[in-house]
Amino acid sequence: MNDNNISKITPEILDLAKMCVDTSLINPELYTKYEVKRGLRDISGKGVLAGLTDISEIRSYTIIDSDMIPCEGKLFYRGIDIEEIVKGFIKENRFGFEEVTYLLLFGNLPNQQELTNFTELLANYRTLPTSFVRDIIMKAPSADMMNTLARSVLTLYAYDSQAEDTTIPNVLRQSLQMISLFPLLSVYGYQAYSHYHDGKSLFIHSPQPELSTAENILHILRPDSKYTALEAKLLDLALVLHMEHGGGNNSTFTTHVVSSSGTDTYSSVAASLGSLKGPKHGGANIKVVKMFEDMKATIKDWTDEEEVSRYLRALLHKEAFDKAGLIYGMGHAVYSLSDPRANIFKAFVENLSREKNRMDEFALYSLVERLAPQIISEERKIYKGVSANVDFYSGFVYSMLDLPTELFTPIFAIARIVGWSAHRIEELTNGGKIIRPAYKSIAVHKPYCPLTERE
Incomplete structure (x- = not known):
């Protein structure tokens, strides 16, 4: 061909x-x-119990007299409320990604010495093999950074002399290396594509060991390596909120399924990346941003509740934006009354909006967040409440951070690789059986027909 x-x-x-x-x-x-x-969920949205995990917990309802009563959403990392975790490192004016990575992998928050040692370990692993950027990332750059990231992960297999070793010490070593390298693989992949496809100048900044993961992302992405303290802290917060979300989300369940087959770490991570790439999963915040771009171009008065409501109803009636019948960023497979990650995000988003002089857009987001649940309940038959999810605000945050759209989902991956790593280790530690759900065949049996007798 x-x-x-x-x-x-x-x-x-x-x-x-x-x-x-x-x-x-x-x-x-x-x-x-x-x-x-279908989707391993019943008609009320409750998931089919497929496993046990000690890594995180999602709470969206309470049981009262055997009845499921919706409640404000809660998310726990290793038993600790995510809201308390965020308050802790924000109050003490430090970055949270590294210590929460320690928490998810090892089960406890680190003390100061443990955190210092662990941060240094991650910094030491933040080095790509010799000529990897030139020979792998710079060759055949893809328009989709998730594909670039997956290709890079699979190529790292060839550089690892212990690639097939699935003992926990080796898997932990591989996991820590990928947690450290994902920012480089993602941003360098984007820089290569931007240079060869869009003709922009090529910048390949080396990471700085004294910087946090969030700071390093902004450092290697921006031509001048400059960023404000608020920008770095909000990106760090975004990473923490996206790191883990139970064993049942699509990409993490993929980690469990693929790991149960006994395959290597690189293949497992590549499979999870393929899942996260999907617009129904990690790509959802891109849809939110594009929906709001259309909304801002269509609505004359962003403060007019009636005009905004008409647009939202047009979305549901498949008359606006991509005509998919969805208000992107609203609703979640588990949460009903609220997504705690969205609630945490919102307070900090307002501060960044003010710094970036985009308060009018923030007001529009807030208005849609208030109007959409009511309109959805009027237009659709729903079995649980609807509220803004984490994707509703994350795309807006990334746009204010001047992150290119191509990196929105890789940023998710940079965070979620931590959760995948913890779940892979949990599966390998407690597994034994390959995960294989049942499918019922509905095919009608029929006799074989010789080739000469077929029409």
Whole structure:
């Protein structure tokens, strides 16, 4: 096949694709008949219990007289309320990513000496193999940074003489290296793409060992390496809030499933990256930002509640933006009354909005956050409450930090690699059985037909 035609969809492919769709369609009524929990969730949104974890807990309801009563969302890392964790490092004026990484991996918050030693360990691992940037990242740069990140992770396998060793000390070593290297792989991948595709100047800044993970991201991303204290602290907060979210989220469950097969760490992480890339998972905040861009261009008066409400109803009626019928950033698979990560974010977002002179946009976000749940409840049959999720504000934060859209999902990955690592170690420690749920076949049995007799 000619290289120029490698991406071309021919009429033959269209015909074959129609056959694929026709043979793949399943009567929706059969899911009810056989009590299939689509998405491993029941009709009320409660997840099917598939495992146990000691890493984090998501609380969205309380049990009163055997009834599930929705409550304000809570998130616990190793049993500690995320709100208390954030208050702790913010009050003491330090960055939280490194100490929360320690907490998730080892089960306890570090003391000062442990934190210092661990931070130095991460800094020492923040070094790519010789010529890796030139030979791997700079070659065939991809328009999608998640694909670039996955390719880099799989290539690191070739540089690891113990790549197949799945003992816990080796997996921990591999995990710490990837936690340290994800910012470099992501940002360098973007710099290469920006240079070769967009013709921009190429900047490859070396990380600084004395800087935090959040500071290093801004340092290696920006041409002048400059950033404000508030910018670095808000990016650090974003990383902490995205680090972990239970074993059932799509990418972390992927970590468990793939790890249960006994495969290597690099393959496991690459699979989880593929999951996180999806717009229904890690790519959701990009949709929120683009939706608001359309909203700002469409609505004349951003403070007019009636005009904003009409736009939101048009979204639900598939008459606005991408006509998908969704208000992006609203609702969550688990939370109902509130997402604690969104609540934590909002207070700090207002401060950054003020610093960046974007308070009018912040006011619009706040208005949509207030109006959308009511409008969704009026327009849709829902089984639990709807509230803003963490993606609602994170994209706005990243845009104020001047992070390119291409890096929105990789920033998520830079944080979530910590949770994946903790869950992989947990699976390898407690596993033994390969994860294999059941699928019921609904195919009609039919006899084999010889080639000469087929129509």
